[in-house]
Amino acid sequence: MDEMRAQYEAYPYPERDPEDERRRLITGSPSWPQEMDHWLWGGARDWSRPLRVLVAGGGTGDGLIQLAQAMTSAGRPYEITYVDLSAAARAVAEARAQVRGLGGIRFETGSLLEVGSLGAFDYIDCCGVLHHLPDPQAGFDALAGALAPGGGLGCMVYAPLGRAGVYALQEAFRTLFNELDPKQKLAAAKSVFQTVPAGHPFKRNPHLVDHEASDAGFYDLLLHSSDRAFSITDLMAALAAAGLELAGVPEPALYDPARLLPESVALPEGLSEDQAMAVAENLRGTMKTHIVYAVSRGATVKPPMGKPHAIPHLKGVDPRRLAQAVAQKGAVTLTAGGAKETMALPKPAAPLIATVDGRTDLAAIRTRAGLDPIAFAALWGPVERALCGFGQMHYSTFFKGA
Secondary structure, eight states: OHHHHHHHHSSSSSOOGGGGTOOOOOOOOSSHHHHHHHHHHOOOOOOTTOOOEEEEEEEEEEEEHHHHHHHHHTTOOEEEEEEEEEEEHHHHHHHHHHOOOOOOOEEEEEEGGGGGGOEEEEEEESSOOOSSSSSHHHHHHHHHHHEEEEEEEEEEEEESSSGGTHHHHHHHHHHHTTSSOHHHHHHHHHHHHHHTTSSSSTOTTOOOOHHHHHHHHHHHHHHHHSOOOOOHHHHHHHHHHHTEEEEEEEEEGGGGGGGGGTTTTTOOOOOOOOHHHHHHHHOOOOOOOEEEEETTOOOOOOOOOOOTTTOOSSSSHHHHHHHHHHHHSSSEEEEEEEEEEEEOOOOGGHHHHHHHHHHHOOHHHHHTTOHHHHHHHHHHHHHHHHHTTSSSEOOOTTTTTT
16 A cells, blocks of 8 residues: 555556646536436435535545536535545645635545445545555455445446556556666666567557546556456456445446347347456456446435436437437437447437426426327437437436526
């Protein structure tokens, strides 16, 4: 842990300039409130209740800032506790929050393994941390123990196939430069990296870019002292061992092997969800992370797909532009995990898409369109499968009553 702390004191990760908060908000999964609601609380959380959040291993603050800003902008109450091993990373996160004028955040320097002493939380964000622990299972167990009843976890860990070449270089650099301090190690490794043959699996891997973005990115990717990848099977096993279960993934289409098979090939009968997801991971071969939402065993609440009371939200998409595209082409091209897929959608569904505003439920959308339940379901079903499957639409009460 001392070597890891030294790394992040020298190179807080990811590299961020707090002044950039004046011009942009970095967003992603997990920890977008509507997405959290969709997967963890059946799209029906009472957002008038304060959300108690733990950002465990928060680094320079991407997840922290995204969630705090979203809650602040919507006028929703929250209490966030941020914890990280690195004082330097914490300083960057604090500065970013200060630039944005975000309150309601308690900053702590410490270990993820000791979060049980900080209280019980409705939501825990833990991204890019568990795979760096000497004993990752101890981290999963600690987070599970910090969940309040009905709480949920948003987690990201590295995946092996999309990181082809990383671990060979890590091992070589570890052997060559183990005795150097972080700055010497970085300089030496960057010099050697230039001589690595073009045919090396790392240099042939188009999915890895952190080493080109910054010194912190290079160090975290290729010089980390403790780094292991989880297949989706490994991740499901770690969750289960901690008393947790999968609630959902932000882009479920990525884990659907049927999308990768020709019509002549069917999935075997009796294939479990875990097995199907593993088949998809192995067929794609490009996943470099797994992002999941998890809850305590037996506490999963399914998203309210197609339910009259469900309130749809579009993420990063203008409803009118999307509706216009559907009306013109009868199809939409969606991207998840770098994979693009064009999906046919009924042109008459365009007016329904145009009315999605994050405040109107499906019953009201149907009534305004003058459709009976059967006709509405025929139009909305394909929209829901496509957009929810690629993480572009979620059901949530986030703005209800706001």
